[in-house]
Amino acid sequence: MKIKTREDLAALRDKYRGDVVMRFVSDNPLTRTEVNVGVGECGLKNGARDTLKVFFDEVNNAKLTEKVSVIAVGCMSNTEHECETLEPMVEIKIPGKPVVRYKNVDAAAAKEIVKEHLVGGNVVAKLEV
Secondary structure (H helix, E strand, C coil), rough: CCCCCCCHHHHHHHHHHHHHHHHCCCCHHHEEEEEEEEEHHHHHHCHHHHHHHHHHHHHHCCCCCCCCEEECCCCCCCCHHHHHHCCCEEEEECCCCCCEEEECCCHHHHHHHHHHHHHHCCCCHEEEE
């Protein structure tokens, strides 16, 4: 599905809303990891839709849905240059640890981030902003 209008974007949001809500439920939100995927205009233009889907799938496959929330957020770029060169961007927030921001997160990078960072506990330095 190509996003050409606001209605297309709303349809995409509605399609994934159940997954986002499901992954946000937690007994203790202070111990829950957040994966924020930038799906603003820049991110979507650069493939963030696929990145978001891969995070949903990989978090589910790794059986992390009780510990990890995958959340679609707006634009994560601070400048037009970042929009053109760093998107799609992803932010990992693990309670008690520094926030990590990743750049150019395509489907393969999303799989690597889940495996190395979320499961293994190691920051993927080559993708870090």
